[in-house]
Amino acid sequence: MNKLMSCARLSLAASLLMAAGWASAAIPLQRWTQASGAEVYLVESPGIPMVDVQLDFDAGSRRDPAAQAGLADATAGQANKGIAAQGPEPALDENALGEAWADLGASFGASASRDRMSFSLRTLTYPDLLPKAVALAARQLGTPAFDAAVWQRDRERIGAALRESYTRPGPVASRAFQELVYGGHPYGRETTEQTLAAISVDQLRTFYASSILPCRAKVSVVGAVTRQQADQLVQALLSRLPQTACAPLPAVGEVPALGKAEERRIPFASNQAQVLIGQPGIKRDDPDFFAVLVGNHILGAGGFTSRLTHEVREKRGLTYGVSSDFSPGRHAGAFTVGLQTRADQAGAAIAVARETLARFVAEGPTEEELKAAKDNLVGGFALRLDSNRKLLGNVANIAWNGLPLDYLDTWTQRVEAITVAQVRAAFARMLQPERMVTVVVGGA
Numbered sequence: 001m002n003k004l005m006s007c008a009r010l011s012l013a014a015s016l017l018m019a020a021g022w023a024s025a026a027i028p029l030q031r032w033t034q035a036s037g038a039e040v041y042l043v044e045s046p047g048i049p050m051v052d053v054q055l056d057f058d059a060g061s062r063r064d065p066a067a068q069a070g071l072a073d074a075t076a077g078q079a080n081k082g083i084a085a086q087g088p089e090p091a092l093d094e095n096a097l098g099e100a101w102a103d104l105g106a107s108f109g110a111s112a113s114r115d116r117m118s119f120s121l122r123t124l125t126y127p128d129l130l131p132k133a134v135a136l137a138a139r140q141l142g143t144p145a146f147d148a149a150v151w152q153r154d155r156e157r158i159g160a161a162l163r164e165s166y167t168r169p170g171p172v173a174s175r176a177f178q179e180l181v182y183g184g185h186p187y188g189r190e191t192t193e194q195t196l197a198a199i200s201v202d203q204l205r206t207f208y209a210s211s212i213l214p215c216r217a218k219v220s221v222v223g224a225v226t227r228q229q230a231d232q233l234v235q236a237l238l239s240r241l242p243q244t245a246c247a248p249l250p251a252v253g254e255v256p257a258l259g260k261a262e263e264r265r266i267p268f269a270s271n272q273a274q275v276l277i278g279q280p281g282i283k284r285d286d287p288d289f290f291a292v293l294v295g296n297h298i299l300g301a302g303g304f305t306s307r308l309t310h311e312v313r314e315k316r317g318l319t320y321g322v323s324s325d326f327s328p329g330r331h332a333g334a335f336t337v338g339l340q341t342r343a344d345q346a347g348a349a350i351a352v353a354r355e356t357l358a359r360f361v362a363e364g365p366t367e368e369e370l371k372a373a374k375d376n377l378v379g380g381f382a383l384r385l386d387s388n389r390k391l392l393g394n395v396a397n398i399a400w401n402g403l404p405l406d407y408l409d410t411w412t413q414r415v416e417a418i419t420v421a422q423v424r425a426a427f428a429r430m431l432q433p434e435r436m437v438t439v440v441v442g443g444a
């Protein structure tokens with residue numbers, strides 16, 4: 001316990017020093033491929049005796065069968081609920097597993113997003129703790145219990161949460177928006193009580209066994225370990241998984257472009273209206289990613305300095321908050337303008353938001369707006385790296401998306417090099433305001 005308390009005291013100061021150092025110097029990112037096919041990315045960060053590891057697999061919700069939407073998320077959730085017995089090693093139910101991690105002062109868990117299933121380990125690197133944490137993580141990764149009784153209980157709990165979400169306008173608006181933007185693409189599939197009921201514990205096991213393989217792993221490591229230690233750590237983590245070659249995964253089609261504008265108004269007993277406007281946006285590997293990043297900061301992601309906030313809130317008082325967002329992934333994630341307003345003035349707020357968006361797409365930003373956005377983004381770059389966990393997220397982003405190893409070293413230069421013409425061209429190519437969908441939830 002003394003070691004844990006000492007680490008906590010050192011963590012804040014070390015994180016601040018690390019952020020300042022990473023922001024002003026090259027980040028030494030190493031990459032290699034193990035014999036199993038696992039790709040490893042490492043940043044040695046010896047400031048505190050801790051290591052963070054993220055293992056990513058192509059097993060996100062885009063791999064869900066349509067009739068079992070929610071399978072990836074359910075699989076990840078159940079992978080946290082216990083370990084099966086193996087040989088002389090006893091089974092651990094979810095309570096015993098939680099206690100085992102608490103005793104080590106470490107954590108390990110799984111989650112799923114649209115594109116990937118991720119496992120995250122955080123532990124101290126003291127010689128009497130690190131091997132035990134890695135061994136326990138390897139057991140949980142290699143032999144999750146997938147207990148039928150636990151899944152039945154959790155399935156009922158998830159179903160109850162879904163029913164509760166139907167009573168709130170935000171989730172109702174989000175579901176309708178996803179359906180309209182993505183159509184039949186897997187990005188737009190929603191988990192329902194019906195699709196949950198169609199997921200058996202055998203399907204959880206099958207999905208996991210076919211997806212979580214060393215040859216599919218992209219492993220990011222940040223912390224107080226050398227390359228040799230990191231290589232051994234990753235080998236140990238993956239050692240209980242099948243050491244087989246991986247066949248190519250089936251291709252997933254691209255998100256179709258919208259053919260026409262569509263508006264859906266959903267009555268809801270609320271004084272406030274939830275408004276979402278958008279369309280399919282960009283993929284993460286789009287060459288105009290940085291132009292979109294800077295341009296969207298100006299349009300709606302820059303808070304009180306953004307165009308949308310100025311036009312919809314400051315000039316007309318139609319909302320307390322409005323923003324725009326791109327969510328790029330392996331496929332084109334949604335571009336979204338979102339706001340809340342009084343139900344009786346939703347029409348006015350929508351009209352101003354649409355007009356502001358159309359003008360920005362047609363004209364682009366001013367030189368003054370561009371400079372302010374770039375200064376803000378570059379000035380805040382250090383905050384993206386001010387902890388091991390944030391640095392790990394950036395390394396995992398590089399690993400998952402196949403970005404250059406010097407991506408973080410050149411990030412500020414890429415931002416600073418963006419011009420007004422590049423922003424205007426990128427937005428004109430990607431967005432079609434006249435074909436966007438609009439969802440309004442609230443009012444009669």
